[in-house]
Each structure stands twice: as C-alpha cells, then as structure tokens.
Amino acid sequence: MAERTDNGIKARVVLQQCLHARLQVKPPDAEIDAEWVEINRGMVIYICFFKGATEDIIPKMVTTLLNMKLCETSTGKYTSVLELPGSVLIVPQATLGGKPKGKGMQYHCIIGKDEGLKLYYTFVSLCQSELSTCQKTDTFTEVKHGTYGNRQVLKLDTNGPYTHLMEF
Amino acid sequence: MAERTDNGIKARVVLQQCLHARLQVKPPDAEIDAEWVEINRGMVIYICFFKGATEDIIPKMVTTLLNMKLCETSTGKYTSVLELPGSVLIVPQATLGGKPKGKGMQYHCIIGKDEGLKLYYTFVSLCQSELSTCQKTDTFTEVKHGTYGNRQVLKLDTNGPYTHLMEF
Numbered sequence: 001m002a003e004r005t006d007n008g009i010k011a012r013v014v015l016q017q018c019l020h021a022r023l024q025v026k027p028p029d030a031e032i033d034a035e036w037v038e039i040n041r042g043m044v045i046y047i048c049f050f051k052g053a054t055e056d057i058i059p060k061m062v063t064t065l066l067n068m069k070l071c072e073t074s075t076g077k078y079t080s081v082l083e084l085p086g087s088v089l090i091v092p093q094a095t096l097g098g099k100p101k102g103k104g105m106q107y108h109c110i111i112g113k114d115e116g117l118k119l120y121y122t123f124v125s126l127c128q129s130e131l132s133t134c135q136k137t138d139t140f141t142e143v144k145h146g147t148y149g150n151r152q153v154l155k156l157d158t159n160g161p162y163t164h165l166m167e168f
Numbered sequence: 169m170a171e172r173t174d175n176g177i178k179a180r181v182v183l184q185q186c187l188h189a190r191l192q193v194k195p196p197d198a199e200i201d202a203e204w205v206e207i208n209r210g211m212v213i214y215i216c217f218f219k220g221a222t223e224d225i226i227p228k229m230v231t232t233l234l235n236m237k238l239c240e241t242s243t244g245k246y247t248s249v250l251e252l253p254g255s256v257l258i259v260p261q262a263t264l265g266g267k268p269k270g271k272g273m274q275y276h277c278i279i280g281k282d283e284g285l286k287l288y289y290t291f292v293s294l295c296q297s298e299l300s301t302c303q304k305t306d307t308f309t310e311v312k313h314g315t316y317g318n319r320q321v322l323k324l325d326t327n328g329p330y331t332h333l334m335e336f
Contacts, residue, residue: 012333014182014331014333046329064268067271068268068271068272068273069271069272069273070273080271091329093329093331095330095331095332096331096333098333100232100334103236103248104236104237104246105236105237105238105332151327152328152329153326154324154326154329155325155326156322156323156324156325156326157323157324158322158323158324159319160319160321160322161259161261161320161322162263163182163261163263163264164264164273165180165182165264165266165333
C-alpha cells in the first residue's frame with residue numbers, strides 16, 4: 001500500500017449526500033423496539049477523531065464542512081448544506097481511523113473513548129447551532145446524530161452519494 | 169486542514185459493509201425504466217484512481233480488499249468477504265479524489281476518463297474472477313458494479329457500515 005504521512009491529522013471525515021437516511025440510536029431489547037433518527041435531503045457526516053485531537057479544531061471543522069459546496073441544487077449546480085438548505089446526519093465511525101496491518105485493521109491511532117465522546121458531542125452541538133442560526137427559508141432542516149460507541153445501523157437512500165474524504 | 173503527503177497514492181477506496189445494496193447502472197429515459205443491480209450481504213467498494221495509476225496495481229488491490237477481515241460473522245468475529253462468503257458491489261466514485269480548495273473541491277489529481285475506465289473494468293473483472301474461484305460453500309455470492317462515468321444512484325441497507333479507508 002502507498003506510504004503516507006499521517007502526521008498532524010486530527011480528524012477524518014467521509015461525506016455522502018442523501019435523499020433520506022435513517023440511523024439506529026438505541027438498539028432493541030426484550031421489551032422495547034429500537035430507536036431511530038432520520039433526515040431527509042442533506043448530508044451524512046461519518047466522523048473519526050485521532051489521538052491528539054482537541055476541542056479547538058471543532059469550530060473550523062464545522063464551518064468548513066457545513067460550507068463546502070457539495071450539495072446539488074435543482075439546477076445541477078453545487079452549494080453548501082447550509083445554503084441548500086439541507087439536513088445533517090452525523091455518524092460516529094471510529095473504523096475510519098483504521099490502518100491496515102496484514103489482513104486486519106489496527107486502531108492504535110484513534111482517540112480514547114472519553115476524549116472522543118467529548119469531541120463528538122461538541123461537534124454535534126456546534127453543527128446544531130450553526131444550522132439553526134442559518135435558517136434562510138421555510139424549508140425545515142435539522143441535525144441528527146448517532147450514539148457514540150454504539151453500532152451505527154444505517155439505511156441510506158441517495159441520488160448519488162458523491163462521496164468525499166476530508167481531513168483536519 | 170491538515171497537510172498530508174499524497175505522493176505515491178494511486179487509488180483511494182472507501183469500504184462499507186451492507187445487508188443489501190442497490191445501484192442504478194442505467195438512468196431511465198422517456199421510454200425505458202432505469203436499470204439497477206443489487207447485492208445482498210457483503211461489501212460496497214467505492215473506488216477512485218489517481219493520475220499515475222497503472223494496471224499493475226490492480227492485482228494487489230483486489231487481493232488485499234477481498235481478503236481484509238472486515239465482514240462480521242454470525243458469532244461477532246471478523247472475516248474477509250471471500251471467507252464470509254459475501255457479495256461485492258463496486259461503485260466508481262471519482263469524487264473521492266477531490267481536494268478541498270476554499271469552499272469547493274478540485275479534482276486535478278484524478279486519472280483521465282479513458283485510463284480510469286480501463287483500470288476500473290480491469291478491477292471489476294479481477295474481483296469477479298477472484299470471487300468465482302473462491303466459492304467454498306453453497307452460499308450464492310456475486311460481484312456487481314456501477315457504470316463508469318454515470319451518476320451512482322445508490323440505496324444502502326446496513327447493520328453498521330463499518331466504514332474503512334484504504335489507499336494504494
């Protein structure tokens with residue numbers, strides 16, 4: 001595999017566009033059905049933090065991600081999820097920090113659970129406040145997110161995922 | 169954003185696990201419905217080639233991807249898609265080669281269309297032959313793939329996408 005200098009990367013994000021996405025936030029148990037969140041048109045953000053990531057990177061991450069022109073308008077041009085406007089589904093995805101070793105993946109570089117959880121909820125909270133202050137139309141948009149540490153059971157419906165990788 | 173040395177990367181792949189995935193391979197026109205391919209349990213491979221990629225990287229890519237232990241068995245352990253055994257859906261995704269510049273993405277590093285198409289179909293063909301020679305059980309598995317250059321209208325159903333990034 002290609003050698004790459006990963007030094008300095010604090011967070012890795014994969015972005016996909018969706019028409020509808022549905023994510024389990026609480027698994028079912030013997031007595032209660034699973035709980036789900038869902039969004040309609042918008043962007044799915046899969047996110048992973050690496051060791052060394054700190055809260056000061058979150059504002060720039062959120063501003064960058066929510067303002068990248070990755071959402072297709074009805075005329076075929078591209079605009080940001082804030083301008084579209086669309087909704088956002090945030091999916092914690094520690095596996096994105098995996099490094100191949102032999103036939104398996106190693107996850108030595110990802111952040112510890114407590115720190116990661118804190119960064120994750122700071123990220124979610126800032127996305128929510130950014131989206132809520134940027135409501136420019138009557139279109140209803142919202143930020144939904146997965147439960148950190150859970151299995152992320154996801155159903156995705158796209159008109160082209162238009163998958164992008166971004167690192168911070 | 170974090171600086172990273174991309175030198176030497178010839179291909180970028182994002183992998184997701186699925187219970188079911190459905191991909192449009194021919195858009196609808198006035199007279200004919202869209203055509204779709206689908207797989208049941210297995211792995212979705214989103215793939216992008218960069219400038220400088222050549223056919224000699226394909227065998228190692230295919231061997232590595234199909235043998236990585238990323239598929240969960242019924243006992244919660246991880247095995248390869250060949251061993252599971254599962255199916256494979258290959259999605260050409262040139263956007264994975266995008267680099268952020270300002271609020272937009274630039275795609276200067278991705279391979280030219282003709283070369284990319286050739287590499288893509290070599291990759292698909294080798295995945296097909298590897299999977300067909302590794303049928304160890306009565307479980308039916310297959311390789312399906314998107315049409316290079318088309319919009320990849322995708323519907324994905326997962327029990328956890330378990331998203332991984334790999335570069336070659």
